[in-house]
Amino acid sequence: MTLAQLIFLAAAAVTLVAAIMVVTSPRLIHAGLWLILSLAGIAVLFILLDNGFLAVVQVAIYIDAIAILIIIAVMLTRAVMSDADRQINRMGLAAAFASLILLAGLLAMVLQVPAASPAPLVEAEVNLDALGRALVDVDGFILPFEVASVMLVAALVGAILVAMAPARGD
Amino acid sequence: MSDPFVTIGQFIKELLIGLGLEAALTAVLLRIVGAAVLGGLVGAAAILTIWAERKLLARIQDRIGPNRVGPYGLLQSFADVLKLITKEFLIPRGADRYVFIMAPLVVVAGVIGMWAVMPLAPGLVGTEINVGVLYVIAIGAIGTLGIMMAGLSSNNKYALLGAFRTVAQMLSYTVPMLLTLLIPVMLAGSMGMSTIVEAQSSAWFILLAPLAAIIFFISSLAELGRTPFDLQEAESEIVAGFHIEYSGMGFGMFMMAEFVHAFTISALFSVIFLGGWQGPGVEAFPLLGLFYFILKTALIYFVVIWLRGTFPRLRIDQMNAFNWKFITPLALVVFMVTAILDKLVVQADFNRTAVHLGSNAIIVLGTLFLLRAYAASQRRRKEVADRPQIQHSEAAGD
Numbered sequence: 001m002t003l004a005q006l007i008f009l010a011a012a013a014v015t016l017v018a019a020i021m022v023v024t025s026p027r028l029i030h031a032g033l034w035l036i037l038s039l040a041g042i043a044v045l046f047i048l049l050d051n052g053f054l055a056v057v058q059v060a061i062y063i064d065a066i067a068i069l070i071i072i073a074v075m076l077t078r079a080v081m082s083d084a085d086r087q088i089n090r091m092g093l094a095a096a097f098a099s100l101i102l103l104a105g106l107l108a109m110v111l112q113v114p115a116a117s118p119a120p121l122v123e124a125e126v127n128l129d130a131l132g133r134a135l136v137d138v139d140g141f142i143l144p145f146e147v148a149s150v151m152l153v154a155a156l157v158g159a160i161l162v163a164m165a166p167a168r169g170d
Numbered sequence: 171m172s173d174p175f176v177t178i179g180q181f182i183k184e185l186l187i188g189l190g191l192e193a194a195l196t197a198v199l200l201r202i203v204g205a206a207v208l209g210g211l212v213g214a215a216a217i218l219t220i221w222a223e224r225k226l227l228a229r230i231q232d233r234i235g236p237n238r239v240g241p242y243g244l245l246q247s248f249a250d251v252l253k254l255i256t257k258e259f260l261i262p263r264g265a266d267r268y269v270f271i272m273a274p275l276v277v278v279a280g281v282i283g284m285w286a287v288m289p290l291a292p293g294l295v296g297t298e299i300n301v302g303v304l305y306v307i308a309i310g311a312i313g314t315l316g317i318m319m320a321g322l323s324s325n326n327k328y329a330l331l332g333a334f335r336t337v338a339q340m341l342s343y344t345v346p347m348l349l350t351l352l353i354p355v356m357l358a359g360s361m362g363m364s365t366i367v368e369a370q371s372s373a374w375f376i377l378l379a380p381l382a383a384i385i386f387f388i389s390s391l392a393e394l395g396r397t398p399f400d401l402q403e404a405e406s407e408i409v410a411g412f413h414i415e416y417s418g419m420g421f422g423m424f425m426m427a428e429f430v431h432a433f434t435i436s437a438l439f440s441v442i443f444l445g446g447w448q449g450p451g452v453e454a455f456p457l458l459g460l461f462y463f464i465l466k467t468a469l470i471y472f473v474v475i476w477l478r479g480t481f482p483r484l485r486i487d488q489m490n491a492f493n494w495k496f497i498t499p500l501a502l503v504v505f506m507v508t509a510i511l512d513k514l515v516v517q518a519d520f521n522r523t524a525v526h527l528g529s530n531a532i533i534v535l536g537t538l539f540l541l542r543a544y545a546a547s548q549r550r551r552k553e554v555a556d557r558p559q560i561q562h563s564e565a566a567g568d
Binding site for chain 1: 194195198266269299300301304305307308309311314316318319322332333337341482505
């Protein structure tokens with residue numbers, strides 16, 4: 001038990017520190033790498049909750065796909081080799097306001113959750129099958145699922161359109 | 171128990187408990203020891219595979235290969251490792267120091283991490299998780315991250331170019347690789363590696379899904395960055411790509427990661443498509459499974475080396491076109507056909523192998539037909555483009 005708690009504390013500390021470094025490190029590329037560490041910490045938390053599936057999905061989607069995509073975007077758009085310029089520009093106040101609103105919204109949402117009565121976590125594994133079925137069930141989440149896939153296809157087509165060479169003269 | 175590894179584990183466990191350790195702590199310690207032994211063995215296997223690869227490549231290229239250090243040059247790799255360890259690990263000026271140092275570690279960790287779920291023999295597996303296949307993909311892509319870190323932190327344009335190429339290649343070839351990995355998952359009805367191996371007791375999946383096996387092999391070669399897909403370190407264009415600035419053991423770790431990765435991909439292929447440890451007599455002697463597993467892995471590894479010695483390097487547009495215009499659509503078709511047929515077979519009680527083999531054959535014929543039509547249309551277009559000159563020369567000939 002104590003070992004699990006120790007691992008939890010370490011993982012939580014790493015996640016939080018990395019998350020702070022994401023917003024404070026002066027180089028964008030370092031921010032991207034810290035973000036990856038932070039997401040990896042969350043994957044460890046999933047493992048501690050006995051949900052290997054979510055942990056693996058966290059690594060596969062957030063680290064392998066999204067974070068690497070962010071780093072590619074940074075690599076393509078900025079002079080990554082030099083130290084970046086000032087971290088705060090004149091939109092700083094607006095950004096602070098927006099993030100405060102987001103924090104308030106999130107807090108309001110989290111506080112609505114009834115105070116934790118520790119649920120048996122092992123059942124999460126069993127529910128995986130139910131999750132898969134719910135995604136394609138008419139009574140379940142088939143509409144959001146299908147809308148998401150249509151959106152992805154639209155994004156794909158849009159990306160191809162943007163990247164397509166202009167039509168040739170002949 | 172006829173399994174010596176379980177016996178050893180039991181022995182150490184009883185020893186530790188006898189020394190007065192808690193049972194829970196002992197279990198954790200045993201896990202750590204097991205992980206260290208497995209990782210160390212896999213890493214050490216690289217020393218052997220490097221020798222084998224150099225020797226085989228030399229024979230393919232009509233050379234002799236290493237033959238001075240030890241019998242048949244067997245100790246050559248040890249000499250190389252010693253040399254690399256004693257050399258200085260240089261950090262170039264302007265490099266991103268910590269990222270630069272961490273990059274080779276991340277690459278090696280990503281490769282060795284894959285072995286955690288590899289079923290070596292019946293009951294002999296690092297850890298059995300129910301999403302093993304997904305885990306392998308996720309951990310494998312960590313290596314991409316390491317290569318990108320190396321390219322970014324080196325403060326070198328060639329390294330950055332190599333990293334760009336690597337990312338383009340690895341991200342795009344992950345798509346067909348994932349699609350084809352889903353086929354054995356469907357056939358076995360599970361993502362756990364051990365379950366996939368056990369599901370192949372009657373027929374190996376390469377019989378049920380030969381096309382998927384080929385596509386998986388090609389895309390894992392691309393993930394590996396081996397010839398014909400070694401654009402990321404193309405010596406003639408970008409010198410050595412992402413690891414150009416690395417020296418000493420930093421370079422050594424990249425090399426080791428590459429060789430271990432090649433071996434790992436072979437092991438993965440043999441687990442997923444060749445039945446892993448399945449073979450005659452495994453029920454009686456579980457250790458025989460380890461032998462079958464290594465035999466199959468070595469066979470696939472030989473093919474990897476063979477391809478490396480045979481094919482020239484692709485151009486980057488060829489590589490991308492081959493992926494997006496050919497094997498990704500093909501993988502999608504194979505995936506959908508297999509999904510539908512497998513459901514129908516379960517309901518209609520046909521011979522599963524025959525149905526899947528037949529569908530694969532039809533897909534191959536259709537693909538060849540389409541390719542032929544495409545080639546013919548290209549030829550016609552070229553003729554149209556060349557026509558004025560041809561007419562001119564004919565007129566001159568008359």
